[in-house]
Amino acid sequence: MTFVQIVDCKTDQVDALNSLMDTWVEQTKGRRTAARSIVGTDRENLRHVVEIVEFPSYEEAMRNSDLPETDRVFREMVALCDEPPTFTNLDVVRDEQLNKLLATRFFEIANGPDEAGLDEFVAEDYRDHDPAAPRQSASREDLRRVMRMWKTGFDFRMTVEHMMADGDTVCCRWSMTGKHTGEFMDLLATDKVVEMTGITTMRFQDGMLREAWWQYDNAGLMKQLGLIRM
The missing domain is CATH 3.30.70.100 (Alpha-Beta Plaits)
Structure with a gap:
């Protein structure tokens, strides 16, 4: 204890x-x-x-x-x-790091059927930092659009393997397994099962998610979909 x-x-x-x-x-x-x-x-x-x-x-x-x-x-x-x-x-009989709870909630919504829950804790002016994205999310609605793009393309599940919190920042190491069931980046469904790993660092302020930095194996995903050769 x-x-x-x-x-x-x-x-x-x-x-x-x-x-x-x-x-x-x-x-x-x-x-x-x-x-x-x-x-x-x-x-x-x-x-x-x-x-x-x-x-x-x-x-x-x-x-x-x-x-x-x-x-x-x-x-x-x-x-x-x-x-x-x-x-x-x-x-200590109870120890909850509230930002970690919010980070966990984020991945629950990512795995769920819709994104309505984002309104609870994602700031309207949320900013995304994703080097693999052609356009960076600069609002909560942009984030919602990106989530829908991934959900349209894949029947997937993200699993948080490890999570660390430091002040207003939470770092999550995650894995994803999914099936390519819909159009994604102009590629029609292939029904291929894909896997990917990544790290997301989230910054919270006043109980709201303000920013997130994404690093994931995008090249590996593209190879599994047959979009590139390695």
């Missing part, structure tokens, strides 16, 4: 605190068990600093605490604070 530790302290030496954390990250490279760390200041009280540290488990957190560098950094951290920091220890 994921374990999160919240450290509260009061200090006006935030820059020194950040420098201390940089030193700890460098000195514990390859041995620390912390997965990630977030440091924030209270907007209502800039001297109130909160650090949120995530670990794979409570046991890994204890291993991290046993590192000599962790003990030294903690003592130096106490010296920077007005009073001893307070700790809140949390066992």
Whole structure:
């Protein structure tokens, strides 16, 4: 079970605190068990600093605490604070990265019969970046048109193999299997079964998909359809 530790302290030496954390990250490279760390200041009280540290488990957190560098950094951290920091220890019972949920929803719509659900979370001025496309999508309606083009040409299914989120960006590695059942790029249906892999990076803002960058094996797809020789 994921374990999160919240450290509260009061200090006006935030820059020194950040420098201390940089030193700890460098000195514990390859041995620390912390997965990630977030440091924030209270907007209502800039001297109130909160650090949120995530670990794979409570046991890994204890291993991290046993590192000599962790003990030294903690003592130096106490010296920077007005009073001893307070700790809140949390066992995570629910962890949803909302942008990942929206990315998952995108592929559900891609696999579905229509694109009406795009209105829920795709910005009207959505922009597409697809080096294989003759025309880049510059709106939600353009995206809807592209989806319909693929659905007209193929009876396909996209499967997300792996997904990673970092801030407002979600990166998805996916595979597609489909049958060429309709006209696609002026090519009439061949009934050929094709496969393709790709990566899509999505940028979200305020709960809306704003941009996406596509990289996929377009040349391999064209070869399977008999459009090019390799």
